Amino acid sequence: MAKKEYAFYPGCSSQAKSSAANYLTSVTAMCDKLDIKLTEIPDWNCCGASIGYAEGGELPRLAINARNFALAEQHLPGQDIVATCAACWLGARESKERLDHTAQLMQETNEALAAAGLKYEGKVKVRHMVEVLIEDLGYDAIKAPVVKPLEGLKIAGYVGCQTNRPFGIDGESFENPKYLDKFIEVLGGEPLEKYEQKVACCGGALAFSEPEKSQKQIRDIVESALDHKAELIVTPCPLCQANVEVYQSEINRKHGTNFAVPVVYYSQLMAVAYGSSAKDAGLNGQLIRTEALEKIANK
């Protein structure tokens, strides 16, 4: 039996051939080595993301999140929900908090859920994969399976927004959370602790609707990493990953820069350090290839 079991909420971007498909690939490899068993919540739906607010309003967003809670409580009783996507985690946790604290919203949401024969009991907990790694396993356990240390690779830990605010990881500060740096360190890399853009915003969904404003944010995030001689940027958030990786070529096209900094997930660093193949670590999913990690994986 696996050491730890969770009700898994992968989210839309982690599905096959979606923008964070390589996140799921690497999480699967990482969890395999850490003896974590993830069982997908049957028939889960989208969390509505942050940008869902404008058309979705309040109760519809709460109701679709509560549908996932109800399905998890019914099919995977006693297991915490674990999300890998920052927005899924935030959307779900925010919904849970509001429902658990407001009797009227809870009653109205359950009235909506009843239309599909479901009921949210208020029991299930919602957590991020990073919380599971730190709180349920701990840094020693994260270090234990390392067979290919990251050879002092200089890595900028880009935490971003939604894994950090408003909830964040227990015991960490909003302005300077240290957990990504600690991950990098126990995996044998060199964390760039003075990286200024650690908790800056990549523009989120506004990367699509306000490209100029958001690309200015992304440019700062990449430039600061380069100032600190970063070979890689690592992040826990699928939208941070996609925005910061994908738009570097657009910024180059518009501003004549020459950015090509690979942006990976913490789970990819772990998968490689734990001895997974480059493919199992999802490295073939990078738009900007990370030769340094590929070399370690192929050793």
Place this chain on the structure above:
Amino acid sequence: MSNANQQAVARYKNNFLKEVEERVEEGHWVKMCMQCGVCAGSCPLGPAWEHTPQKIFMMIRAGKRDEVLQSDSMWMCTSCYNCIARCPRKLPITHIMHGLANYAHRLGIAPKGQPTREFAVMFWKNLTKRGRTNELMLTLSLYFANGIGPGIQTAMNMQKIGLGMVLAGRLNPMEIFGGHSVKDLKGFHAVLAKAKEIEDRKKGFAA
């Protein structure tokens, strides 16, 4: 002016604060703002806001209904939560801004053609159709939102990125024929419809 907007104006007269408290998500917090300005200084898109959150809170109390609801300021929110994390009074500022934008949008008085407003509507329609986001269709509808010509231009500019995503296994051209979906779509839609019905009743949008 939309019917819902006329009714709201008639009901609340000049008491915009009361309207916000009763109808805007987390609006009951607005009067707790002490005008320190930390939110305004913490926003990554700060300079792009015509009225900062701090100013919006004061404008609400001053009854500046049209100036607030017709502004594109709230649509600059990237949902980074910096303002929430730093507010000394613990106001859920991000949610209040979302709530104001949603309310203005539902009343039909939010700025027309505002790109984030349009994208947000597209996103919600996309995800509610099958219960899960169809990233290909979302991208395409975004490119072609302003018509075929500009759409083709954007698509050409982004072509290399799109192809890169397909080759990296992170974008599926076949999603044009459907894509991922929840299985109990009927149940999902029933939940949504009921939730919307209750929300509309509460917020004065019932038909």
